Amino acid sequence: MAARYTSFLSLSRRPRVCRLRAIxxxxxxxxxxxxxxxxxxxxxxxxxDDSGPVTVGSKQFxxxxxxxxMATLLLEDAGLTAQHRAELGGSRFLWEALQRGDxxxxxxxxxxxxxxxxxxxxxxxxxxxxxxxxxxxxxxxPLGFNNTYALGMRPAQAERLGIETISDLRDHPSLRLAFSNxxxxxxxxxxxLQQAYRLPHQEVRGVDHDISYQGxxxxxxxxIDLYSTDAEIDAYDLQVLEDDRDFFTEYRAVFVYxxxxxxxxxxxxxxxxxxxxxxxxxxxxxxxxxxxxxxxxEAQVAASxxxxxxxxxxxxxxxxxxxxTRVWQRxxxxxxxxxxxxxxxxxxxxxxxxxxxxxxxxxxxxxxxIGLTYTTPSLALLALMVPPLGLGFAPAAVALFIYxxxxxxxxxxxxxxxxxxxxxxxxxxxxxxxxAKLRLVELPLALPSIMAGVKVAAVINIGxxxxxxxxxxxxxxxxxxxxIRRADISLILEGTVPAAVMTVAALLLLEGIExxxxxxxPGM
Amino acid sequence: MVxxxxxxxxxxPETAVAPLSLAVTPEQTxxxxxxxGSGKSTLLRLMIGLxxxxxxxxxxxxEPLTSATxxxxxxxxxxxxxxxxxxxxxxxxxxxTLLARHLGWAERRxxxxxxxxxxxxxxxxxxxxxxxxxxxxxxxQRVSLMRALMLDPAVLLLDEPLGALDPLIRADLQSxxxxxxxxxxxxxxxxxxxxHEAAYFGDEIVLLRQGQIVQQGPLQALLxxxxxxxxxxxxxxxxxxxxxxxxxx
Numbered sequence: 189m190a191a192r193y194t195s196f197l198s199l200s201r202r203p204r205v206c207r208l209r210a211i212x213x214x215x216x217x218x219x220x221x222x223x224x225x226x227x228x229x230x231x232x233x234x235x236x237d238d239s240g241p242v243t244v245g246s247k248q249f250x251x252x253x254x255x256x257x258m259a260t261l262l263l264e265d266a267g268l269t270a271q272h273r274a275e276l277g278g279s280r281f282l283w284e285a286l287q288r289g290d291x292x293x294x295x296x297x298x299x300x301x302x303x304x305x306x307x308x309x310x311x312x313x314x315x316x317x318x319x320x321x322x323x324x325x326x327x328x329x330p331l332g333f334n335n336t337y338a339l340g341m342r343p344a345q346a347e348r349l350g351i352e353t354i355s356d357l358r359d360h361p362s363l364r365l366a367f368s369n370x371x372x373x374x375x376x377x378x379x380x381l382q383q384a385y386r387l388p389h390q391e392v393r394g395v396d397h398d399i400s401y402q403g404x405x406x407x408x409x410x411x412i413d414l415y416s417t418d419a420e421i422d423a424y425d426l427q428v429l430e431d432d433r434d435f436f437t438e439y440r441a442v443f444v445y446x447x448x449x450x451x452x453x454x455x456x457x458x459x460x461x462x463x464x465x466x467x468x469x470x471x472x473x474x475x476x477x478x479x480x481x482x483x484x485x486e487a488q489v490a491a492s493x494x495x496x497x498x499x500x501x502x503x504x505x506x507x508x509x510x511x512x513t514r515v516w517q518r519x520x521x522x523x524x525x526x527x528x529x530x531x532x533x534x535x536x537x538x539x540x541x542x543x544x545x546x547x548x549x550x551x552x553x554x555x556x557x558i559g560l561t562y563t564t565p566s567l568a569l570l571a572l573m574v575p576p577l578g579l580g581f582a583p584a585a586v587a588l589f590i591y592x593x594x595x596x597x598x599x600x601x602x603x604x605x606x607x608x609x610x611x612x613x614x615x616x617x618x619x620x621x622x623x624a625k626l627r628l629v630e631l632p633l634a635l636p637s638i639m640a641g642v643k644v645a646a647v648i649n650i651g652x653x654x655x656x657x658x659x660x661x662x663x664x665x666x667x668x669x670x671x672i673r674r675a676d677i678s679l680i681l682e683g684t685v686p687a688a689v690m691t692v693a694a695l696l697l698l699e700g701i702e703x704x705x706x707x708x709x710p711g712m
Numbered sequence: 713m714v715x716x717x718x719x720x721x722x723x724x725p726e727t728a729v730a731p732l733s734l735a736v737t738p739e740q741t742x743x744x745x746x747x748x749g750s751g752k753s754t755l756l757r758l759m760i761g762l763x764x765x766x767x768x769x770x771x772x773x774x775e776p777l778t779s780a781t782x783x784x785x786x787x788x789x790x791x792x793x794x795x796x797x798x799x800x801x802x803x804x805x806x807x808x809t810l811l812a813r814h815l816g817w818a819e820r821r822x823x824x825x826x827x828x829x830x831x832x833x834x835x836x837x838x839x840x841x842x843x844x845x846x847x848x849x850x851x852x853q854r855v856s857l858m859r860a861l862m863l864d865p866a867v868l869l870l871d872e873p874l875g876a877l878d879p880l881i882r883a884d885l886q887s888x889x890x891x892x893x894x895x896x897x898x899x900x901x902x903x904x905x906x907x908h909e910a911a912y913f914g915d916e917i918v919l920l921r922q923g924q925i926v927q928q929g930p931l932q933a934l935l936x937x938x939x940x941x942x943x944x945x946x947x948x949x950x951x952x953x954x955x956x957x958x959x960x961x
Binding site for chain 2: 608610611613614615616617618619620621624628629632633635706
């Protein structure tokens with residue numbers, strides 16, 4: 189459920205590490221804020237406008253994406269303008285985006301709110317709405333289903349051993365248990381469960397959640413942790429053990445939304461009301477299965493639910509454009525992201541490289557600082573851009589810009605430093621000013637090295653830009669993300685193949701530019 | 713024209729030029745000669761401001777060479793080095809015309825001057841379109857000379873201009889060079905370590921040792937009235953090697 193999907197982008201999971209990084213990069217962030225203040229402001233400001241569209245967010249897993257689509261479709265059905273930033277990240281990330289106003293609402297689970305997000309507050313399910321209000325957040329009534337932790341077995345084995353409840357496991361200490369890594373560590377996970385039920389099992393392994401299903405089916409594991417609306421329960425017909433001691437917290441699905449939404453677009457919360465109490469656990473499981481196992485698009489699954497169960501008419505499933513249209517759209521997003529960040533990087537890196545080559549003391553400082561940016565993993569850099577710049581294009585572009593600096597600065601530096609001394613002296617002896625010498629002799633001589641740096645930056649940039657989808661920048665990363673989530677190879681290829689094509693195209697283009705620049709010094 | 717006034721220069725602990733004074737005779741060819749490390753190249757680089765003296769002053773046309781005046785002065789000096797001074801990213805022609813273009817000369821004026829110089833240095837005009845790497849060593853030095861002469865400078869400074877050439881080409885270019893110097897009547901300062909070359913070019917020879925002038929004068933004076941035994945030794949040693957190896961730099 190919600191909780192376990194807390195993604196790597198969640199800033200809160202390792203607060204200490206992040207804080208150190210944040211300090212190390214503090215001045216860099218400052219620099220960036222100076223460089224790109226307008227774009228950043230525009231991006232974050234958008235959702236805080238008094239009018240404007242309602243922005244729905246969703247986490248990075250099928251069920252949440254379907255719920256996000258449902259909300260978006262309902263808002264549109266009520267005549268509002270709504271946009272869906274799908275698959276943004278984990279719980280923390282969405283919560284912070286909501287706080288900042290990057291999004292107006294997203295599907296959340298009561299257990300995630302009480303156990304994970306509002307950990308600093310004394311909060312019970314009863315006081316939850318009041319505590320949320322102190323954060324200027326409101327929530328809808330539960331949508332119906334409870335997506336909580338559960339334990340599952342192969343039905344044949346469960347039947348043979350006569351196991352129906354979690355307590356029944358106590359009599360079978362030789363069963364092999366395989367739990368998702370997060371469940372092994374969580375406060376309300378395995379250690380507490382073992383204690384609550386006094387389970388004697390010794391052989392407990394931590395595995396990836398998706399792998400645990402395969403382990404169960406192949407017989408390598410006998411008991412695994414599940415989420416009670418998992419598509420796989422339905423698809424593989426698993427036996428869910430009853431939580432007879434009511435150990436697991438309730439994870440009721442709700443929508444949380446910014447309190448200002450009620451005043452800004454009062455129709456919005458009302459538009460979501462038809463969903464309240466409308467989705468049973470069984471139903472959610474089927475919807476998940478349709479998307480995750482059968483491969484239907486989440487938007488279509490959401491639309492057909494609204495049409496079939498809520499008997500709404502005229503719901504238009506969105507995001508079902510043909511493959512060519514989709515690829516083209518993402519090519520534009522990806523290309524723009526790469527082109528603009530690379531262009532800005534060339535503009536900034538050239539002077540920095542020249543500075544590094546010309547002023548030795550200052551130069552080594554510049555090179556060191558730029559080198560340090562590379563010690564920050566691209567994912568972390570993206571995440572760091574979100575607090576100051578919000579979601580979408582701007583933070584991704586700025587992160588890519590920073591990432592592109594290093595190869596260009598270094599290659600400009602080495603290109604200039606590698607010019608043979610006699611040539612520099614000849615240029616000087618001619619009586620050229622320093623600026624003319626740089627323009628007419630040094631930069632042209634360093635051009636092959638500089639262009640090599642630009643090419644490396646372009647290749648890195650196109651690859652790294654796929655991560656931009658994690659923060660709502662779209663591009664080729666979108667189908668890759670969805671493809672990974674749904675284990676859909678064709679979707680993954682829909683992102684990786686065009687990215688490879690774009691890389692080749694960019695290299696050819698840069699090669700052409702370089703040739704043009706060299707040839708455009710005519711011999712005569 | 714070019715005068716060094718009590719100039720000295722050290723590289724770290726090493727003395728390259730002890731305090732020395734030298735006035736280059738206008739419209740004549742002065743040859744700076746001496747063994748390696750005698751400071752002859754350093755003197756030339758001081759004259760064009762590529763090096764700044766630790767003490768003393770370099771004068772050009774009666775004005776001291778300073779960071780404010782050096783650029784202007786360099787436009788009135790031509791500088792040719794042994795090898796590798798041409799810009800590899802430019803055609804021979806662009807190498808020659810780079811500065812004139814930068815100074816905004818009209819295309820017609822540039823073309824006329826290039827044609828004149830091509831004749832003077834006897835370079836096949838077709839070579840001008842080629843990049844330096846595609847030219848022979850001798851052709852490269854002819855192009856270097858054209859570049860140095862483009863603005864019709866008052867002074868021509870040459871640092872071992874024949875040093876990297878093989879003997880046949882070297883002999884060819886040597887006689888051409890002398891003809892050019894005589895035709896142009898320019899003030900020429902030429903650095904060499906080769907006594908034969910010094911005798912061939914020099915109206916006046918400045919023999920250096922360890923950053924100091926040992927003797928200065930026409931070849932005849934050095935031969936007939938050596939200021940000290942080193943002068944005779946140096947000349948004799950060079951004569952002995954004249955027929956063994958002459959091309960090394």
